[in-house]
Amino acid sequence: MSTTPPGSGTLSVWAGEDSYLAEGATQVPVVHSVSFGYPDVDTWLEVAQGRQLGHIYSRNTNPTVQAFEEKVRQLEGAEAATSFATGMAAISNTLFTLLAPGDRVVSVKDTYGGTNKLFLEFLPRLRVDVALCDTTDHTAIEASIAQGCTVLYLESPTNPTLKVVDLARLIRAAHEVGALAVVDNTFATPINQNPLALGADLVLHSATKFLGGHADALGGVACGSAALVNRIFHYREITGATLDAMAAYLLLRGMKTLHLRIRQQNESALRIARFLQAHPAVSKVFYPGLPDDEGHAIASRQMRGYGGVLSFMLKGGFEAVRKVLPALQYAHLAANLGAVETVVGPPATTSHVESTPAEREAMGIPEGLVRYAVGIEDTDDLIADLAQALEQL
Numbered sequence: 139m140s141t142t143p144p145g146s147g148t149l150s151v152w153a154g155e156d157s158y159l160a161e162g163a164t165q166v167p168v169v170h171s172v173s174f175g176y177p178d179v180d181t182w183l184e185v186a187q188g189r190q191l192g193h194i195y196s197r198n199t200n201p202t203v204q205a206f207e208e209k210v211r212q213l214e215g216a217e218a219a220t221s222f223a224t225g226m227a228a229i230s231n232t233l234f235t236l237l238a239p240g241d242r243v244v245s246v247k248d249t250y251g252g253t254n255k256l257f258l259e260f261l262p263r264l265r266v267d268v269a270l271c272d273t274t275d276h277t278a279i280e281a282s283i284a285q286g287c288t289v290l291y292l293e294s295p296t297n298p299t300l301k302v303v304d305l306a307r308l309i310r311a312a313h314e315v316g317a318l319a320v321v322d323n324t325f326a327t328p329i330n331q332n333p334l335a336l337g338a339d340l341v342l343h344s345a346t347k348f349l350g351g352h353a354d355a356l357g358g359v360a361c362g363s364a365a366l367v368n369r370i371f372h373y374r375e376i377t378g379a380t381l382d383a384m385a386a387y388l389l390l391r392g393m394k395t396l397h398l399r400i401r402q403q404n405e406s407a408l409r410i411a412r413f414l415q416a417h418p419a420v421s422k423v424f425y426p427g428l429p430d431d432e433g434h435a436i437a438s439r440q441m442r443g444y445g446g447v448l449s450f451m452l453k454g455g456f457e458a459v460r461k462v463l464p465a466l467q468y469a470h471l472a473a474n475l476g477a478v479e480t481v482v483g484p485p486a487t488t489s490h491v492e493s494t495p496a497e498r499e500a501m502g503i504p505e506g507l508v509r510y511a512v513g514i515e516d517t518d519d520l521i522a523d524l525a526q527a528l529e530q531l
């Protein structure tokens with residue numbers, strides 16, 4: 139047997155698949171069963187009390203769901219993983235597990251819109267003190283962490299302005315005050331970035347996006363130490379934000395091509411960012427792969443690729459956005475990203491649909507911004523499509 143650890147491509151294909159095969163089936167079976175039967179009460183008790191492996195009830199654990207968790211666990215290099223019905227369920231269940239009244243959480247202004255709502259609306263209601271710092275002001279974030287906190291919550295690159303935060307640096311600051319560091323790795327994916335290797339305690343994903351990759355299943359996942367993941371799992375089995383077996387299967391199947399999709403999306407996004415940057419109708423492009431991007435140096439240190447999402451501003455503002463988007467032939471105008479098809483939209487209708495215009499402004503999200511989530515189409519076709527759509531102006 140080879141002693142070299144398998145690469146992320148091999149793990150995308152094989153991880154989590156082997157131990158769940160039934161009757162020689164080469165693909166993970168979709169186990170729709172709600173409950174699992176036992177021949178006698180003693181065996182059942184052994185499983186119920188965790189002394190023997192097995193499943194009792196699918197709100198808690200399910201074989202198909204477990205295979206999905208195992209694939210992500212291995213790709214993130216984690217000790218344990220637990221899954222959720224959606225990315226927001228992963229984020230909210232994690233934060234509600236870790237935080238109690240009187241605690242303080244430090245994060246950044248640029249988190250995903252739903253996460254930002256947790257920080258602004260739901261956590262303060264539980265008397266959790268939330269400090270949202272300027273995303274790229276590392277000194278200010280460190281100063282806020284130094285005041286003491288229970289959780290440091292980060293996202294990098296951010297949605298939708300692709301800001302990059304220095305994960306290792308801020309995680310170190312969190313650990314100095316005894317805080318746990320949680321990172322939403324949805325945009326980077328485990329192919330481009332592994333926050334646990336940079337010191338994070340927990341890594342979260344909206345599996346709905348790049349992991350699944352086909353825009354046909356919702357899901358979320360949290361990875362980290364067994365001790366932490368077990369606490370979050372326990373909270374989730376009670377709140378019931380469980381991933382469905384069919385969705386788990388679709389995510390598993392999608393993940394088999396994760397490395398190929400990400401490779402293509404990394405390459406296309408960089409070429410498209412360069413094209414847009416040179417285009418006279420475009421006033422600014424946000425993409426950490428561009429050498430003059432504010433986050434380029436940090437991204438080059440902590441990422442293996444810059445990801446499949448970029449955003450840009452048109453000189454004509456929101457009126458120009460209105461004209462250009464419907465003219466695109468190869469893009470869904472929709473609130474999603476990370477799919478095989480290119481998906482495009484303004485933050486007001488996508489990532490930050492939950493936010494008010496004032497909240498978006500406070501987060502530094504211009505109304506004339508377009509988020510362009512590159513699919514796996516031929517790069518030349520996407521560039522030609524953007525060129526003809528920009529001709530409309």
Ligand SMILES: *Cc1c(COP(=O)(O)O)cnc(C)c1O
Pocket residue numbers: 224225226227250252293297322324325343344345346347356357358
């Ligand atoms: C979409 C998204 C989420 C939320 O995921 P859902 O699966 O839609 O609940 C969280 N974080 C980021 C960065 C996202 O893009």
